[in-house]
Amino acid sequence: MAASAGTTTGWYPVARAIEVGARPLPVGAGGRAYVLVRLRPGAEVSAFPARCPHRLVPLSAATVVDGRLTCPSHGWQYDGEGRCVTIPSLGRDGTPPPRADLSVPWAVEERHGWVWLAPERTAVPTPPRPTVDTAPEPVPAPPAPDGPVLGNLDPALESAWHPVALSSELRPGGWLQVRLLGRTWTLRRTDRLEVDPPAYGVRERLGVVWLAPAEPRDVPLEFPEDGDRRFVSGRLLPQRSAGTAGVLADVLLDATHAPFVHARTSGAADHPEVPAYAVEAEPGGFRSVREEWFDDPTDPGVATGERPLRQRRRVTRVYRAPFQLLLRLESLDSGAATVLQFLLQPEDADSTRVYTRLLLSSGPGRPLPAPADVEQAVAFRQRVLDEDLALAAHLAGQGLPLAARDELHVHADRLGVALRRTLCDFALSAPREDRSAA
Numbered sequence: 370m371a372a373s374a375g376t377t378t379g380w381y382p383v384a385r386a387i388e389v390g391a392r393p394l395p396v397g398a399g400g401r402a403y404v405l406v407r408l409r410p411g412a413e414v415s416a417f418p419a420r421c422p423h424r425l426v427p428l429s430a431a432t433v434v435d436g437r438l439t440c441p442s443h444g445w446q447y448d449g450e451g452r453c454v455t456i457p458s459l460g461r462d463g464t465p466p467p468r469a470d471l472s473v474p475w476a477v478e479e480r481h482g483w484v485w486l487a488p489e490r491t492a493v494p495t496p497p498r499p500t501v502d503t504a505p506e507p508v509p510a511p512p513a514p515d516g517p518v519l520g521n522l523d524p525a526l527e528s529a530w531h532p533v534a535l536s537s538e539l540r541p542g543g544w545l546q547v548r549l550l551g552r553t554w555t556l557r558r559t560d561r562l563e564v565d566p567p568a569y570g571v572r573e574r575l576g577v578v579w580l581a582p583a584e585p586r587d588v589p590l591e592f593p594e595d596g597d598r599r600f601v602s603g604r605l606l607p608q609r610s611a612g613t614a615g616v617l618a619d620v621l622l623d624a625t626h627a628p629f630v631h632a633r634t635s636g637a638a639d640h641p642e643v644p645a646y647a648v649e650a651e652p653g654g655f656r657s658v659r660e661e662w663f664d665d666p667t668d669p670g671v672a673t674g675e676r677p678l679r680q681r682r683r684v685t686r687v688y689r690a691p692f693q694l695l696l697r698l699e700s701l702d703s704g705a706a707t708v709l710q711f712l713l714q715p716e717d718a719d720s721t722r723v724y725t726r727l728l729l730s731s732g733p734g735r736p737l738p739a740p741a742d743v744e745q746a747v748a749f750r751q752r753v754l755d756e757d758l759a760l761a762a763h764l765a766g767q768g769l770p771l772a773a774r775d776e777l778h779v780h781a782d783r784l785g786v787a788l789r790r791t792l793c794d795f796a797l798s799a800p801r802e803d804r805s806a807a
Contacts, residue, residue, distance in 0.1 A: 380478070380485045380496040383505045389414050389484055391433045397508040398486040403474065404428045405484055408436045408449055414484050415449045416477045419511045422469060422777040424619070424785075425770070427511075430763050442760060444629045444641060447471055457641030458625040458781035468777050516772025517793070519615045521715035522551045523768075525796040527583040529691050530570075532712040532724050534578040535607065548716035549580055556580075576604075577712060577724060586798060588653025590693040594708045594728045603743040605725040605751050612761030614692045614713040614721045615769030619788055620757050621694055621711050622686055624659065625781045630760050634753045637662035637679060643781035654689040655787045660701070667749050668703055669742075676702050686784060690795040704732030707746065719766060725754060771796070 381398035384405055388394060393404035402419035420427055421440040430441045437446040437454065446455035451471035456463055476487040478496050483503070485496035519525075533547040534556065544557045556571065556578060557563040564571040569581040575595065594600050610617060620626070625643050627636035646659040660683050670676035685697040692713035699706045707729055714722040729738045729746055738746070770776055771793040778786050 378487075378489045378491050380487050380491065380493060381506065382483045382496070382499060382503050383486050384484045386414070386479050386482055386484050393417075393429050393431050393438070395419060395427075395429045395508045396484075396486070397506045398474065399488045400509050401488055402509050402511045403486065404431070405477075406431075406433060406438060408433055408438065413449075414477055414479055416474050416484075416486055417447065417451060417471050418473070421445060422471070423779075423782075424776060425511075425514075425764070425767070426760075427763050441629060441763075443625050445469065456779060457628065458643040459779060460642035463642075466777070466779070514770040514772065514775035516770060516775050517796070518768040518770050519613075519792050519796060520718060520768035521613045521615075521721060522718050523796060525798075526550055526691055526715060528581075528585055529587040529795075530572075530579045530581045530585050530589070531692070532577045532714050532722075533580045535604075535724065536573050536576050536578055539578055547580075547714075548720070550582065550715060551717050554580060575710070575712075576726070586795070587691065587693075588689050590654075590687065590689040590695060590710075592687070592695055592697075592708065592710070594697075594706075594730075597728075597730075599737070600706075600708065600728040600730045601738045601743055603727045603729065603747045605727075605747060605754065608723040608725070608754065608758060609716075610721050610723060610758050610761050611719050611765035612721060612758070613718075613768050614715040615788075615792060616764045616767070617713055617721055617723065617757075617761050618688070618692055618694060618711075619769060619785055620761050621696075622688060622784045622788055624657075624661075624684075624686075624784055626760065627661075627663070630756050631753055634749070634756060635663050635665070637664060645780055646783065648783045648787045650787075651687075654687070654693075654791055656685065656687045657784055657787075658683065658685045660684070663698075665700060665703075667742075667746050668700065668705065670703055688788065688791070690791050700732075704735070706730045706732070709750065723754070723758070725750065 383396035383398050389405045393406045396403050396405055403416045405414050405416050408415055426442045432439050439446050444457040448454050451473040453465040453469035456465045474486045474488045475490050478485045480496045481499050483499055533549055539545045539556055539558045541558055547554050555565045562571045569584050571580050628638045628641040632638045640662040648655050648657045663682050664678050665680050671678050681701040683699040687695040694711040696709040710726040712724040731738055771789045
């Protein structure tokens with residue numbers, strides 16, 4: 370017989386055998402979430418936990434590459450027994466840590482046209498014959514992290530300046546309703562900016578309207594390229610994502626996903642290794658500088674054959690809590706520089722608005738980028754951002770785990786670790802009444 374509800378011993382019918390192929394299939398057994406997949410055509414069915422331990426990405430979005438289950442986010446690969454055999458950011462000689470291995474169910478059997486799972490060791494050697502009442506149980510949600518998780522409605526976020534609209538969206542004499550931290554606010558532009566219900570403050574900066582519900586504790590993001598005449602500015606239209614702001618910040622700062630998530634745009638798929646790099650603490654956040662390979666289809670020198678598509682660049686990542694980010698991309702071949710400013714607005718538990726600004730320079734001694742160049746760069750950056758938002762969509766509905774034990778980090782994840790530490794410090798430094806409301 371199948372195991373009774375509420376237990377994890379015994380056999381569970383989880384799917385019809387014909388339903389399982391090379392695309393991972395989410396199933397549930399004994400209140401646990403798994404995915405089923407055939408790692409080669411006609412092979413036996415393999416079962417894995419529902420999420421990758423690295424960034425908790427659902428493995429239902431994974432692919433099968435060379436007989437291995439491959440996480441779509443960072444390319445971690447698992448064999449049929451759940452052993453992590455490849456972590457690309459560690460390089461060819463890197464050894465995955467033991468915690469990278471997946472805890473697979475005790476047994477998987479394909480009998481009588483069904484796939485059966487035994488999550489734990491069971492005394493019954495084989496699955497029972499199915500009956501007319503045999504049916505798989507619903508797919509459960511993966512277990513929540515044990516430690517603190519930062520979501521879009523965390524009370525600590527009250528004490529910060531948040532972007533809520535582009536300045537151009539609020540016309541003179543007009544009004545605009547916005548969402549922030551699960552509430553609706555009405556902005557008005559008369560001879561000054563006004564907000565209802567009352568807040569600590571509302572202001573304009575960097576072409577954006579900012580709102581602070583309570584006295585802010587964050588440090589503004591400053592960068593010398595703002596106002597520098599050697600740079601031409603452009604903007605992407607604001608985007609909306611179901612991912613939380615903390616998860617989006619983690620995706621945008623990440624130094625290891627480009628070869629996989631951005632393989633169709635800028636990621637150098639044949640250079641996944643991430644050498645050791647430093648993260649320098651700064652007031653309100655941190656900074657990191659490293660060099661990496663990338664593809665630059667927007668470089669005019671590529672079209673003329675002056676420079677190759679594959680180039681080297683210096684990447685500077687700057688972060689200010691809670692959700693202000695800056696990426697400075699300097700081509701070491703052409704001298705051109707692109708500065709990307711990301712501002713994230715935590716609207717609701719499952720909604721974040723993303724503001725993206727570009728500042729472009731052709732390099733020392735070169736003319737300013739023409740309008741057509743700016744338009745091309747904006748379109749290209751939109752495609753790259755769409756890839757990041759697609760990754761964040763896999764993580765929709767969950768906040769950012771702040772405890773190191775809830776995810777597995779390797780040396781290439783120093784930026785992600787710094788983000789979690791900074792946000793944890795920011796949340797813990799909230800006024801006492803905010804913390805008690807959490």
